[in-house]
Amino acid sequence: MAAWELTSRGLNVLLVEAGKKVNTTEVLHSMEWPYDHPRRGQMSPKFHALSRNEYNIRNPPYAQDSQYEKVFSYVQGWGGSDYSKTLVVDEKDHPYSGTKYAWVRARALGGKTNIWGRLALRLSDYDFKGKSHDGYGEDWPISYADVAPYYDRVDLLLGISGVKENLPQLPDGKFQRPYKLTPSEVQFRHALQKMGRTATPYRAGVTTDGVTNKYRSKCFGRGACSRHVGGCDIHAAFDSPTGLIYPAQDTGRLSIRTNATVHEVTVDPATGKARGVGFIDTVTGKSYEARAKAVVLAASTLESARLLLLSKSRQHPNGIGNSSGRPGGFYVPRFRNLTEKQPDFIRGYGFEGEGGFGIGPGEGADAPGFGKAWKKHVRDYAGAYISMGGFGEVLPRYENSVSIDPLIKDRWGIPVLKFDYQFGDNERKMAADMAQQAQEMFEAAGIEVVSVGKNLLTEGWSIHELGTARMGDDPRTSVLNQFQQSHDVNNLLVVDGSSHVNASCQNPTWTIMALAMRSCEHLADQMKKGDL
Amino acid sequence: MEDRRIEVTRRDLLKAAGVAAIAAPLVVGEPLAAAAAAAAEAPKFFTRGQWALVDELAEIIIPADDHSGGARAAKVVNAIDGWLAEAFEPDPKNRWVEGLARVDALAREKKGDAFMQLTPEDREAVVTIMASEEAKPASVEGKFFNELKRRTSHFYYTSKIGIHDELEYKGNVLQEEYAGIDVSKEGTN
Numbered sequence: 001m002a003a004w005e006l007t008s009r010g011l012n013v014l015l016v017e018a019g020k021k022v023n024t025t026e027v028l029h030s031m032e033w034p035y036d037h038p039r040r041g042q043m044s045p046k047f048h049a050l051s052r053n054e055y056n057i058r059n060p061p062y063a064q065d066s067q068y069e070k071v072f073s074y075v076q077g078w079g080g081s082d083y084s085k086t087l088v089v090d091e092k093d094h095p096y097s098g099t100k101y102a103w104v105r106a107r108a109l110g111g112k113t114n115i116w117g118r119l120a121l122r123l124s125d126y127d128f129k130g131k132s133h134d135g136y137g138e139d140w141p142i143s144y145a146d147v148a149p150y151y152d153r154v155d156l157l158l159g160i161s162g163v164k165e166n167l168p169q170l171p172d173g174k175f176q177r178p179y180k181l182t183p184s185e186v187q188f189r190h191a192l193q194k195m196g197r198t199a200t201p202y203r204a205g206v207t208t209d210g211v212t213n214k215y216r217s218k219c220f221g222r223g224a225c226s227r228h229v230g231g232c233d234i235h236a237a238f239d240s241p242t243g244l245i246y247p248a249q250d251t252g253r254l255s256i257r258t259n260a261t262v263h264e265v266t267v268d269p270a271t272g273k274a275r276g277v278g279f280i281d282t283v284t285g286k287s288y289e290a291r292a293k294a295v296v297l298a299a300s301t302l303e304s305a306r307l308l309l310l311s312k313s314r315q316h317p318n319g320i321g322n323s324s325g326r327p328g329g330f331y332v333p334r335f336r337n338l339t340e341k342q343p344d345f346i347r348g349y350g351f352e353g354e355g356g357f358g359i360g361p362g363e364g365a366d367a368p369g370f371g372k373a374w375k376k377h378v379r380d381y382a383g384a385y386i387s388m389g390g391f392g393e394v395l396p397r398y399e400n401s402v403s404i405d406p407l408i409k410d411r412w413g414i415p416v417l418k419f420d421y422q423f424g425d426n427e428r429k430m431a432a433d434m435a436q437q438a439q440e441m442f443e444a445a446g447i448e449v450v451s452v453g454k455n456l457l458t459e460g461w462s463i464h465e466l467g468t469a470r471m472g473d474d475p476r477t478s479v480l481n482q483f484q485q486s487h488d489v490n491n492l493l494v495v496d497g498s499s500h501v502n503a504s505c506q507n508p509t510w511t512i513m514a515l516a517m518r519s520c521e522h523l524a525d526q527m528k529k530g531d532l
Numbered sequence: 533m534e535d536r537r538i539e540v541t542r543r544d545l546l547k548a549a550g551v552a553a554i555a556a557p558l559v560v561g562e563p564l565a566a567a568a569a570a571a572a573e574a575p576k577f578f579t580r581g582q583w584a585l586v587d588e589l590a591e592i593i594i595p596a597d598d599h600s601g602g603a604r605a606a607k608v609v610n611a612i613d614g615w616l617a618e619a620f621e622p623d624p625k626n627r628w629v630e631g632l633a634r635v636d637a638l639a640r641e642k643k644g645d646a647f648m649q650l651t652p653e654d655r656e657a658v659v660t661i662m663a664s665e666e667a668k669p670a671s672v673e674g675k676f677f678n679e680l681k682r683r684t685s686h687f688y689y690t691s692k693i694g695i696h697d698e699l700e701y702k703g704n705v706l707q708e709e710y711a712g713i714d715v716s717k718e719g720t721n
Contacts, residue, residue: 031704034690040611041690045620068620163716180712189715201715208710221710223703356712359701360689368666370593370659370681375698379599382699 001513002296002495004244005520007253011527014290015245015254016279018261018299019087019107024114024241028083028233030224034359041080046070049077050091055102055458060419061095061408073104074461075115084231087114093411098402098419102460103302109258110241111300112463113509115231118238119331119352120160120205120510122151122171126338126348127504134337134346137396140501141473141482144171150514158238158513159207161219165200169348170333170506176209179221182356184386184447185330191445192332199330202352205238205509215242223358257290259283263414265295265311265320265492272315274492280412294491294523294532298516301497302402305468306417308479308494309404319404321469321479321486321494330354332388332441334505336433344429347395349505351438353388363387363450386447390434393505395426396467421459431456464508469498484519491532495519573610576617577625582632583609584648589635590684592659600697603688611687631676638662638673 003013034040043049048068055062055074063071071091076084089105096103106112126133128140128147148171154160155174162175178201181189189199210218219236235242248254260279266289268275276291297304311320334348364381367374405418435454442449472478475487484499486492495516497508504511526532575583590603590612603609616625635658639647642661643654650658663681665674688694695701702711 033692033695033704035692035695038614040687045618048620177710178714178716180710180714182712186713186715220705221707222705223707223711357699357701357703359695359703361685361699365685365689368663370663371656372595372597375594375597375602376599379698 001240001244001516002298002493002520003254004248005517006296006524007248007251009521009524010253011524012253013248013255014292015256016260016262016277016290017109017256017258018282019109019111019258021241021256021258022086022108022114024087024110024231024239025233025235027086028231030083030231030233031222034079037082039082041082043076043082043085044069047072047076047081047085049081050074050102051077052458055100059100060097060103061091061416063091063095066092074102075104075463084115087231094416095408095410096417096419097405097408098417099421100458101419101421102458103419103465104460104463105300105303109245109256110239113238113240113243116205116237116239116509117352117507118202118204118206118225119507120162120173120203120238121331121506122173123147123504123506123511124169124171126169126334127502127506130347130502130504136346137502138470138472138477141471141478146482147511147514147518150518151510153517154510154513157211158205158243159209159211159216159218159236160203160205160510161201161208162203163201165198165333167198167333169338173203175203176207179204179208181330182354182383184355184384188330188355188386188442188445188447192441195441195444197332197335197441199332199353202331202354206232206236207238208236213243213247215246260288261412261414262299262307263310263412265297265307266291267311267313267315267320267489269314272489274320274489280414282412285412293527294493296493296495296520296523297498298494298496301465301468302417304494304496304498305402306404308469309402310415316488321488321492330388336430342433345426345433347393347426347430347505349390349392349430349434351388351390351434353386355384355386357383385450386442388438390431390438391462391464391505391507392427392430392434393503394423396470396502397424402468419459423456423459427456464497464503466497466500466503466508469494470501471499472501483522484515485523493519493523573607573613575613578609578613578616581648582629583613585632585635586612586680588648588655589659589680590688592656593681593684594688601693603684606688606691606693608684608687608691611691612683615683615687627676627679630672631679634672634676635662 003015006013046069048071050062050073072088076088087106087108089107108114125144128143131137131139152174159176160173161178163178164172181201192199206219208219215235217234217236259282261282262277262279264278266275266278274295276289277295278289280287297307299307308321309319330353332351334350336342336348337346361378361382363385364378367377400421403418404415406415408416410416435452439449439452469479471480471482471484480494480499481487484493484495497512587604587609590608594603596602596605616628619625636646639650639658642658643650647655662673662677666678669675669678
């Protein structure tokens, strides 16, 4: 988004990417039938995907001493792992340490946007002004009204599908035609309406009516989103290469340097300002420095934090931007703690779920028995299953943090990130309520509940890392200002999820996009005025 | 001579596969079945005897019926064989070799002969015994049944027959109008 916004405002941009450029159209093969792949879409058995159990029984680095040729995070344990294996990182090359954390990383042009879950939600003032609402944490230095015009622009630029619901906790967007619901989902929606709750068609960052972009097609409605760790090779789902980077390149003002792992933000010794970035060519191992008038980091929240902490200089002995000492840590929209107040926990959660036919029989095949009667049972019930999973807000806490591990280095000799991060009491109590409410809502819809999972997944599982360099008006308690600019070094910006003051339970991608657009518009204005 | 005999047997087998579930006394001797299978596909991991046994067990779990073909027609045994052949760890290979040996031992214990020598009714009776602990398997045969069913089900429902004939899946193709029910006109809460 930064490259797109800045080049569209006439600035010259160098995009430095740690991974390679992957032609996802050639890699993802999302229309391939399982039986046309020699392993039904699975990657070679020489490669290993970490299991939930492996995350639970030991601490990172998880791939240490592994016999497998490559080790990937848990997402490669999903179907179609052979198609996404070139996008995600090999844990052997990219270790990390500390407390248990399921850290999913993609190193390729466009990063995780190549395989994201597509749920494109807005935050509301319940999120931006959480402290004013319940007294916990900090308010953001901005409100929904500041971000709304940028959400609108992102909607129109990238395409989003959804149904307007007029909910204060989940503002509507500029929607293209929505996805339709299956019968079980409609039954569920109607039951929730009676409870004053909502099950709205998946608000997807997918263009269903098309956008003005020659690299992207509108959605075919194939129902194939859940395959291949989510990649979309017709690019109806937003991904940054086709949605933003290639169009930015077409302006003639964007240069791209791939296979370049940035290990520090370099500093001008005279001014203390950011001078550029130091990077290692991941193929040759040679070191380079790229210089610029301003540096915009968007390496993903935790990688950006690592980079900031690694950028030590005479002026910034604790790492750049770190003078505050605190970098560190069908959709059912939230219905908790809006107008009522829960006795056990603050904030809320939403559910993502689906029901109806998939490419396989789903849970139906778990029915006991075998033979003709079992086969018919599986066939008869194939489209009847509905399920959902809860996503709750993890409270921002100063005791949860990340730091640099001086002892462990990645394949290129760069010190790795060390986690000190754990769920707390609020998360555990909220999760118990989630399980109970999920069961009650399904039962209210006349749906027989087959199973309820009550255990929290390992920290990190949702892949929504946020808030390691939070924004605020006070340089003593925040790292960035409201335009995601370092308080200490005004020509350094961090435009991924690092600046989020609290996580909200709404998925963060669309907010990251809207804020990056807003910040880069501001940066371009400042540069034109010579304010930097 | 040898070739022609195998050809004939294969044709019979294919024909039999289509009606196996309803034809009562269909007994195919192991050597013939194995020879036929071998001529069709060379096993990469299983012995010919194991191949025939897995092929039969898979077909008992997901048989052909008047709606669609079963595990045999979907070549589930080929997929299991291919998967085991390239397994990185010894564990699944050992589990399958041990499990298949146990199936024959159980068949001898309960019905007096190796599994493939039994009548279809007796074979099904042996599988019924194996399946009796499905909810909480403890014995070797109980655990192996769950493994067998899980793999058979996976490879069957990802096969051409499983997806298109059995479940009649209509997705993964362009839909001008998206499938489902439009709730956008319903109004809000």
